[in-house]
Structures are given as structure tokens and as C-alpha cells.
Amino acid sequence: MRKRTFLAAAAALLATAVFGAPAALAQSDYPDRPIQMIVPWGAGGGTDAVGRIFASILQEELGVPVNVVNRTGGSGVVGHSAIATAKPDGYTIGIVTIEIDMMHWQGLTDLTYKDFDFLAMVNADPGGVMVSADSDYETAQDLLDAIKSEPKGALKASGTGQGGIWHLGLLGWLLSEDLPPDQITWVPSQGSAAGITDMVAGGVDLVPSSLAEGRSMIEAGKVRPLASMSEERQEMFPDVPTLKEAVGSDWTLAVWRTVAAPKGLPDDVKAKLAGAVEKAYNSEEYQKFMADRGFGMRWAGPEEATEVVASDDESLGRVMKEAGLAAE
Amino acid sequence: MKFNDFVLGVLVLIGAAAILVSARNFSPIPGQAYGAETMPNAIGIVAAGLGIFMMAKSALMGFQGRAVALADWAKSPMAVVGVAMALALIGVYIVFSERVGFVPIAFLILLVFMLTLRTRIIVAVPVAIFATILVQQTFGRLLLVPLPRNDFLSFLW
């Protein structure tokens, strides 16, 4: 495999040496050179995995290399800015995640979802409620009773950084139960894997991240899933009730991933890209990959995706303001 | 530039003060006693202690060494020009690489730096060409690093 790329590189080098510039100067329709796909999160994470599988399928659809470029750090601001400020020529696209609906409320950037042309929403994972298998809480109702009866701040939760998406998920649930936002103390962590590990080690009481992220620990019998923050039960966890079923709360939250481009894409390029993205989404390869990884499928075309992003922007903004996490 | 222990201690103390002052802009996590200011404060306090310790120790030992001494190499024009050139060339890359593209700028950096270090031009030119192509091909093609591109010489891409 390395050999193949190496041979390809050598062949390409030879070809350019022999035929020189003319081959490349001949103009053809979009796309005629490699496309960059910017992933605002690090290699190894879920967003990176989705970006890489998409890139490899799009590459076949479009007939040019699609290279994944990780631009990480700054709670996603760096990467999202890189996508938004790139030339809207179709040669830079990226994976835009739900954090785009949070960072401007926090006052970290002026960037909002309005700076992007959304091509599609390709995945969504509902939040969940998980506790350690050694804990006394057998159901979400047990947990809610404890949250209400224990003194303020006695229970601890973790799963993202301060003001991160799962922190908001928990706050949204608390607010929907008319509980104050500081009823549970948030312990910041570097992502949900770290939060779940800490919960199993006895450091915190619950983790409200997506059940998919706790899958291996659930299967290992170390973590007990209590509820899913979705309207319907999740296919992979049919025994886990929705929050509505378990405690009657209307709160739902799903983290999604979209394929997007900088605002102002030419119409023909946008149509071509959106078509390729839809084909890639429906490919057997993508469907199988997502099922194997345990990621939730969610399709929304350009218009619907923009609507979902806009409505989440509003609801997350509301929660952040109520919880005092939004910048003045 | 070489500093003696006393001056180094003063510098550490100044740094500590700057950190401690700036940490006042940071606030604890809501509802908690600790937060963004904790770590800068801790670093500042340890640094302040260290700075005072170094100053005191140096004073007790009679301020050994010149306060600020210029290293020997600073007397050699060739060395100074070489260092300045290396730093300037990195600066040139930062400012111009996006506009000019990787290939011309890499070639320029290699050639100018080699000539500054008195490599013969008959060696410098082929090495610069070869190394540019090598880096461009391995990083750009094999490792998929998105090196800055430009239409000029972009057939190498």
C-alpha cells in the first residue's frame, strides 16, 4: 500500500518530467485539482473518522484526491475559521460540527453558521445519561430523585470541557426539570472518553455524553446507560428509554456533523458537490462504516441542514444565556 | 547574550510579576474557588521565589561574572550574518509562502542560506533544486501535507 502510493508518486513525477506543464495547463471543469477537507478536531476523534471516510468516498465520486487536513485547537474555533475564510471555489470544504452554534455565544469569535454553505448533515448522535455500573441509580428516575433531594452541587458530572456540548446537554435537562443550572457540579474533562473513565474510577457520578461514546464500556459491563436524549429510542441501544419515557422530560439534544463549504459557493459547484455528498452518504461503504462504529445516521439536504443548524443555534443560545455561560 | 545569575534572577522575577499581574484578568470557574487564574498564579509564585533565591544566592557569592556579556561569536561578522539570515528566511516563508507557493520559496530559502554559509554555487544550485523537489514530493504527495500552492510551477503538485 505504501508501495503503491510511492509508485504513483514516482510515476507522476516522471509524467510531469516528460510531458511537463501542458498536461496541467489544460483547463477542465470542476474539480480539476485536489480538494482539501478541513476537520476542526484532532486525528482519532469521531469527527476525524467521519471526515476521513467521507473523503475517501468523495475521492472516488469526484475523481480527484480529497485530502483530510486537521486544523485543531481552540475549542474548534481555529478549524471552523479556516473553513469559513477559505476561497469559496469548491476546493476547500470541511466538517462543521455543533460547536459552531456555541462558540459565538461564548464570545470566542464572530463566526456563525451564516458563514457557511451547508452541503448536507451526515450524522447525528443523541446525548445520553450514563452512570457507573457500581452506582445505586438503576433508572433515570432514581437519578433524578437523587439530583432533586441531594444538596446543591453534591452530584458531579463530566464529559466535556466547561461550557462544552455535553455540559449544555445536562444543563438543558436540568432547566427542563425546573432545576437551577448549578444543581449538579460540572467537572471539566478532555472529551467524553476521559469523563467516562473518570466516572468508572469513581471520580464523578454521571456522564451525559452520547451512548455511542460509552459503547465499549457499556458492553464491558462497566457503565449503565439510563436514558437517551432523543425523540425515539436508538437503534443500537433498543433497551435504553428516551428521556421522555423515563422521566417525562421534553429535552432532546443531538450532536451532528455536517459537510459544509465557505459561504458563496458558485451554484454549479455547489450542485455538483451536494450531489456527490448525497451519493457518498448513500454508499454502502459509508452506511456500513457508520453502523460498525456505532455512529447515528442522519440525512438532511442543504436547506434542511441549514434549518436544523439554525434552530439548534437558537436553543443552545437560550440554554447558555440561562446558565450564564454566554458572553455579555 | 549571556547573563550572570543575578541578572537572570531579576529577569525571572520580572517575568513572575508580569504573570501574576496578568492572571488577575482570569476568573475562577463559576461556583468554584479555582479556575483559569490558578495555574498562572502558581507559576508566578514559584517563579518569584526562584528569582529571589537566585538574586540572593548570587549576591552572597559576590555577583560572579559580568552582568551582561556578549558571546564570542558576536564578534564574527560571518556568524552574525548567518544567524540573521536563518531567522530572516524563516520570516520570509511565514510572510510570502501563501502568496508565492511552496516550490519557489523553498528553493529560494535553500539557495540563499547555502550561499550565506559559503557553499559553492555549483553545489548549492543542484542541492537546492533536488531538496525542494524531494520535500515537495514526499510531504505534498506522499504525506498529503497541503503545502501552499501557486499557479507558478504548480505542475509539480
Place this chain on the structure above:
Amino acid sequence: MDILAQAAGLVFQPYVLLVIFASACFGLFVGAIPGLTATMATALLVPITFFMDPVPAIAAIVTATAMAIFAGDIPGALLRMPGTPASAAYVEDAYLMTQDGRGDEALGAVLVFSAIGGIFGTIVLVTTAPALAEIALKFSSFEYFWLVLLGLSCAIFVSPSSVTRGMIALLIGLFAATIGIDNPAGQPRYTFGNVELLAGVQFIPAMIGLFAVSEVLRSIVYSKERPKIDRSGKHTVFKRQWTNIRRYPIQMLRGSATGTAIGALPGAGADIAAWISYAVSKQFSRQKEKFGRGHVEGLVEAGASNNGAVSGAWIPALVFGIPGDSITAIVIGVLYVKGMNPGPTVFINDPQLIYAVFMVFFLANIIMLPLGWVAIKGASTLLSIPNRVLMPVILLFCIVGSFAINNSVFGVLLMLIFGVLGFIMEENDIPIAPAILGLVLGPMLEQNFITSMIKADGSFLAFFERPIAAGLGIFTIVVWSIPIILYLRRRWAGSEASPKEDLPQG
């Protein structure tokens, strides 16, 4: 036995062996270039592994990462430009050995003991993975806080020049680590409204700047000739290693065991392991004074330790699907895609696959020996290129490596700033390595301290309430008090004794 035979059948096929060989070469190449990381090698391999069966897919990643971690030592020993923070712990010794004309021996030691550490870690993985993973799961932020503090302390104690100067370097690193928004409070610090600064100081560009760029500058101003490689003996890479194994058996085992144990913790990796092992080696050595002056003993222990940690990281990954580092995080994803869902069940459902993976581990560490030898021999020819040609090319590699880590010229700017800083530090006899450690461990120290205090509702006693935390805490305090007590006793014993400890040396 039947399962073993099946597993062997899966591994010993021409295709799988070819994949192992090709990924080994790839890993060597990526690891040997400062700025390209083992994580990057793994991420690049993932799309290719989509089209492979489970065993070759895992084999490609395991082999490439093991090779990349070893290969990071090559530029460290030859040019004083370590490829990974883990190799930074012993770069001084390795480089001084090269200057002494013993470069082959230094690299041979790192190679052989890397392989030994890796194999030791694999044996532990095969035999006691489930039990060790259970213990590793008991570590929460309290335990990690002490472990990180212990790691940072080592940087100061192993510092070859004075303790105060080691402290300055450490504080520089810790301060640089506070920049950005990725702190527990989620507040931007020292970013001045700049988007790139929100991401903070990434340690790869900083490391390239501190070590490689400052070394390029030094080579200009001191225009010293680099040592010639001894080409008289043909087998110098391996020749001395038998002696080293016989002379330092305890160091070898202690390094492998420490590395594996630390690697098995999901929140700690090869960098802390290498530093702690190097410090332990120095503490218990009969030739303490030789450390940091071109002595092989530290290479033996720390070299074994960091590769042991790489194997150890697989323990929680395979048993519970918990990533020990960014590499295993990627691998867990690949495992899911290949239907080998990590967790206790993988040992029951697909034992032949797991045993095949174990065999790949052994193969990867064994193939490291011949390929590493070729790489060392090849890389050594670098030393025969004159500085005036080599340094400009290295500078270009530095620029591209700093750029590649986040695909942004901001990385190059960071490299430039830290290059100047590193040069000034070296001029003033301030060691560089502790700054790197501070930069790597600073965020972990802060994260674990703040979260511990939140969990404990502000009580410091909580750092001693859990048994493992208490043990580590007391150990850390003892490590800190011994030198102070010794110092005070020395003072009392003879107040005339010259306090030359603080004079810069070397």
C-alpha cells in the same frame, strides 16, 4: 493450541508480511523526520486499512507506530533534534555519545532496548491485560495529578546543569502551556483576540524550534565540525549491546516494567514514562555523575521504557476500548470498523484474531532490529555532509514539519519564536528538555488539579484519601524532601563546603 495455529495462519501469509514490511519502512521514514509524528503516520494509514482484512490492517498500524517511535531517536542522537518528547529525556546523552564517536553504540542501544521494552510490554499485554486494565481504571484525576507532578520533578532532578536553571526551563514550558483556551475553565488566556493563539502552543513546532532551529543557529556560530563516523568496525551497532544487556539487566527490566505500567494508564504515556525511567536510572546508578555527559545507562532504561509504554497503551484499549493515547484512539476506531469491538468479549468471541494481533506485536518489535540497523547506517551518512549544505536542508525540513502539524504557517511562526528562545537559553546554560516536559505536562497538571479540587469541593485532603493517590502523593513528597534534607545535612556538617552545585557546568 488450535487457536494459536489459526492465529499463526492469519499472520504468516505473504500479503500480511509484505504489509508489515512496507509499514515498517513508512514508520521509519515518518518517525525520523522531526515534526512528523507517529499519530500522523497512523492517521495516514487509516484510509488504506479500510480496504484490508482485520489482521493486516492492525498489523500496518502496530508496525508503523512502533518503528516511528524508535526512529524519533535517530535525529536526536545524530543532530540533537529529538523526534518525539519521549526521546527528549535522553537526547543529551545520545548526542554526546555521537560526538564521542560512539553514535552507533548509542543508536544501537536505543534500538535494541526499544525492541526489548516493546516485547516486554507485549508479554504483559498477552498475559495480564485484563487484570492490569482493571487497576488502570482505578486512576482518577487525584492519582494523575501526583503522577504528573512526579514526572515534572524528574525533569529538574535529572537536569545536568544546575537545579535553578532546570527550574527556569520548566517554568518557561509551563507558562507557554497556559496560552490558549483549552484549559479546564474554558477561558482564553494570553490570546490577544488572535484565533490561532486560541489553540495555544503546540508542542511539536515548539520542540522543533527549541531543539532543531536552535541547533542550526549554534552550528552557524560555532562552526564546529561534527564527528566522523567510525567506519572501521562493521557491526558496531549491535556489538556493544550484549555487554550492555549483561551490565544493566536490572535497568533494562525496570525500564520495561515502568514503561508498560505507565503506558497502561489511559491518562499517561511514553513521555512521562521515559522521563521517570531516566530519573530512576540516575538515582540508583553507581555512576550518577556520568548522566547527561554521554552515558549509555540512561538510554538503556528510558529507551526500554518508552517503547514499553507504547505496548502498554494497548492494554486499556483492547480490554475496555479506552484510548491510552491518540494512536490507540485511532486504532479503536479501526477495530470497530473491522468488527473486532474492543472489550472483554473480544478475547472470547475472536480469540484467534486477538492472538494474531499479539503475534503482529512480536513481529513488529523483531523486524525493528534489522530495519533499524539499515536506517541507522543510512542516517549516519548524514554526518558526512558538511554543515553548510546540511543545515539549510534541515531548516527546510523544520519549516515543513512545523507547518504540517496543523497545516498552518502559525506553526512556523511558533517554531521561529521558540528557536530564538532555545538559542538564548542554551547560551545561558539553561537546559531545553525540561521546557518541553513542562509544555507537554503543564495542561495535564492543571486539568487534574482543577478537576480534583472541584470533585473534592475544595479540600486538599482529598489528594490523600484514595489509597493509590495517597501512595503516589507520599512518594512524591519523599522524592522532593530527600535532596532538601541531604542539602541541609551537608550544610550543617560542613558549612565551609563550597556550594558549587549551582555553578553552570558543561
